[in-house]
Amino acid sequence: MLRVAVVGGGPSGSCAAEVLAKAGIQTWLFERKLDNAKPCGGAIPLCMVEEFDLPESIIDRKVRNMKMISPSNREVDIHLGNQDEYIGMCRREVMDGFLRDRAASLGTTLINGLVQSIDTGKNRQGPYTLKYADYSAGGPTGDICTLEVDLIIGADGANSRVAKAMDAGDYNMAIAFQERIRLPKEEMSYYEDLAEMYVGTDVSPDFYGWVFPKYDHVAVGTGTMQKNQALIKGLQKGVRARASDRLLDGEVIKVEAHPIPEHPRPRRVVGRMALVGDAAGYVTKSSGEGIYFAAKSGRMCAEQVVAASANGSTIPTEKDLKVYIKKWDRQYGATYKVLEILQNIFYRNDAAREAFVEMCDDKDVQRLTFDSYLYKRVVMMNPWQQIKLTLLTLGSVLRGHALAPQGYRPVPSAVKTDEQMAAWRAQQLSDGDALAGPGSNPAAAAVVSANGRPAAGTPTAANDQNVREPALASKP
């Protein structure tokens, strides 16, 4: 009888374990921290709700409005007119807990334990012995235990120990940084069903900054490729500075950072060990989306194990497991490629980013983008749409140079008038003069023009104080 260990209880691991358990295969799911809140924007496409049978209680907010904000602060509104359509915003601690518990209720043995090392047997062919610290008794260090299995699914994220044990090879990693900010009622109501995306060199040289609504706060973050990792905190200040008038009186309740894989690992199956989700490297470029692809790859890999083992009666071979990789690449290879090309074209410089935002104003572009995101399907364009899109791209790219700004300034408040903002600033300055000494304005330091000079409209000291940093902010 086949014995399978799934290491990692995020979406990829739980969705793999669920399929295995349903097929009657003996399955252990290891999660080092059962209340883990994975640093994540938590945005999921609509199709995931149905495909993975997610209950409404998982979705904190249904986003139907999206604002794309260019380097010059051009704001393009994208609205999902159909009330049945939305982008789901989740808290990962809630979603991951639900998926894990569901896998356990179907027969998975859930172990609250950290897998520390794996003996992979001769030529990495198994059987495999996992050494882990079992935390179920509640102690801080856990009890050291071992378990022997015939097959391992590595769902243990970007710093995967399974990947190391199987010598899967490295991938480049981007870094993402996020602050959870609690806003006063009025500011929060503006983000009720709205997400914002900021682009510009100030917020990221190769990605975007975001403000996503959560249960009772917003998640504000940015990401950048590994080579720019040292810039990440300055880029986060850039997002905060640009959104400062919308994050008025916000309180940072959590600070988090985590790596994001930039491409798949060189080897995703070795012996009877297979990688899924972030451990395999399945996050898309441009959008940084990984939750759906994690869940889907966990499911696809497990389905292959069930089929190749005839519901657990035999042990699949390496060749059997590699069928999952072939199917995956066939189904999603083009999606990854297209998003990589888009990133290379449109996140190149501020002129290209202006062009990108301008293009998003077109209804056909919006429909194509949303259909491919919400439903994960390739949408065919009619010839007229193709011609129009090509002309639009060329026109926008040419115009982008004229539109790109010399520097960056905050977007205006969405809920307060200019007079209210002026009064608020005056009040802040009189209250905070003693605090605002030289160099006490990190947001202003981040908001510089492309040539390094302070930008026109650089936020004032008052802007910088818009968001309070509390003592409880946990540093990454």
Ligand SMILES: Cc1cc2nc3c(=O)[nH]c(=O)nc-3n(C[C@H](O)[C@H](O)[C@H](O)COP(=O)(O)OP(=O)(O)OC[C@H]3O[C@@H](n4cnc5c(N)ncnc54)[C@H](O)[C@@H]3O)c2cc1C
């Ligand atoms: C800041 C940020 C924002 C993001 N925003 C979005 C977004 O809005 N939408 C989106 O689709 N994607 C987003 N992503 C990407 C998304 O978070 C990942 O792609 C997704 O979490 C991958 O799921 P996973 O199950 O493969 O891995 P993970 O979610 O990383 O889960 C791995 C699990 O394994 C456990 N684990 C690790 N090692 C061990 C071990 N040795 N033993 C036992 N357990 C172990 C961990 O505790 C964890 O629970 C974001 C990423 C970041 C960093």
